[in-house]
Amino acid sequence: MTAELLTDKVAEGNRLAAAGNLDAAAKLFLDALNDDGTDLEAAYGLGTVALHIGEYPRALEIAGLITSAQPNSIKYLHLHGEAALYAKRAEEAVAIFRRLLALDPDNEDARKRLISAMLPGESYYHLLARLHPLLRPATYIEIGVDRGRSLSLAGPECRAIGIDPAPVVDVDFQGTPDIHTVTSDAFFAEQDVPALLGQPHFDLAFIDGLHTFDQALKDFINLTEYAAPHSVILMHDCYPLDAASCTRDRTTNIWSGDVWKVVCALRFAVPDIDLVAIKTPPTGLGLAKNCDGLYERLNARYNELVETFRDRDFDWLAEDMDGRLNAIPNDWQAILRHLGEG
Numbered sequence: 001m002t003a004e005l006l007t008d009k010v011a012e013g014n015r016l017a018a019a020g021n022l023d024a025a026a027k028l029f030l031d032a033l034n035d036d037g038t039d040l041e042a043a044y045g046l047g048t049v050a051l052h053i054g055e056y057p058r059a060l061e062i063a064g065l066i067t068s069a070q071p072n073s074i075k076y077l078h079l080h081g082e083a084a085l086y087a088k089r090a091e092e093a094v095a096i097f098r099r100l101l102a103l104d105p106d107n108e109d110a111r112k113r114l115i116s117a118m119l120p121g122e123s124y125y126h127l128l129a130r131l132h133p134l135l136r137p138a139t140y141i142e143i144g145v146d147r148g149r150s151l152s153l154a155g156p157e158c159r160a161i162g163i164d165p166a167p168v169v170d171v172d173f174q175g176t177p178d179i180h181t182v183t184s185d186a187f188f189a190e191q192d193v194p195a196l197l198g199q200p201h202f203d204l205a206f207i208d209g210l211h212t213f214d215q216a217l218k219d220f221i222n223l224t225e226y227a228a229p230h231s232v233i234l235m236h237d238c239y240p241l242d243a244a245s246c247t248r249d250r251t252t253n254i255w256s257g258d259v260w261k262v263v264c265a266l267r268f269a270v271p272d273i274d275l276v277a278i279k280t281p282p283t284g285l286g287l288a289k290n291c292d293g294l295y296e297r298l299n300a301r302y303n304e305l306v307e308t309f310r311d312r313d314f315d316w317l318a319e320d321m322d323g324r325l326n327a328i329p330n331d332w333q334a335i336l337r338h339l340g341e342g
């Protein structure tokens with residue numbers, strides 16, 4: 001068989017597969033592989049058909065062979081990642097999609113698949129929607145309001161404060177939040193926070209403002225000044241996906257900034273801090289409590305912590321991501337237990 005005939009056979013297989021005639025396509029791909037067992041395009045076609053008809057272990061086996069032969073092919077890596085995901089081999093899917101994203105950092109489709117593999121279950125927003133009625137905070141501080149989606153979860157009786165230099169609210173709130181159109185630094189420098197709250201402490205806070213490590217760390221520290229033992233501090237974007245989507249400067253659509261370093265820095269400064277990263281999509285949610293009394297201690301070490309962690313990179317974190325972030329599963333019962341409510 002000439003190379004040309006083989007190419008025609010594979011092309012016809014692809015045409016049949018695109019038309020939904022998967023059995024006939026599979027026969028042609030197999031036929032082509034009988035002619036030349038090393039034809040990667042025929043194997044790719046067969047693997048794709050196997051994936052479509054639900055033969056996930058077979059798709060995974062084929063995809064593994066073709067990505068070994070050609071480790072830098074985006075298309076082959078995508079098939080491999082998909083097959084691993086459907087075959088419920090989450091760790092393999094994560095490794096493959098990360099490898100793909102290292103080669104093609106703008107591939108948002110692959111990043112979405114990586115999220116499915118890494119962080120299954122309800123999103124951070126659904127988790128916030130569960131936490132508000134569970135904790136019923138009388139006072140709430142939110143840093144980073146944007147359209148008001150997360151702020152709108154505060155109940156009608158809650159005294160809610162929103163902080164954002166450029167909010168673009170387009171939702172209806174349950175109560176009447178007090179929105180301060182300033183940066184978080186200006187807010188903490190200028191405002192009498194207990195007077196605004198009507199009590200010395202907040203019950204719940206959510207950090208979702210500027211997504212740089214040093215700013216999110218400062219936001220966390222500033223909040224601890226008004227924390228009681230029961231106060232819960234939530235922090236978005238604590239569980240990053242891959243190197244390109246957790247840089248300080250944004251280059252990708254799905255992006256978490258380098259906020260994850262806040263978790264590492266806090267755990268370094270206060271080894272027994274009551275802080276976990278919940279593995280919720282798209283990029284994790286930090287949850288801290290018992291943070292009263294930490295303000296002086298952390299504030300005194302702010303510059304040192306920024307210096308120590310600023311240049312840590314994703315590869316360092318990936319050596320022991322769950323350990324370094326003290327990660328817990330995205331499981332409501334596990335979260336309740338962590339909150340002492342289970």
Ligand SMILES: C[S@@+](CC[C@H](N)C(=O)[O-])C[C@H]1O[C@@H](n2cnc3c(N)ncnc32)[C@H](O)[C@@H]1O
Nearest residue numbers: 144145146149150163164166183184208209210
């Ligand atoms: C991801 S959005 C917040 C989304 C919102 N929490 C939600 O889930 O619906 C981030 C917001 O942080 C705001 N922001 C940026 N820098 C800030 C700062 N220094 N202090 C407070 N907010 C800031 C931006 O204007 C933007 O609206």
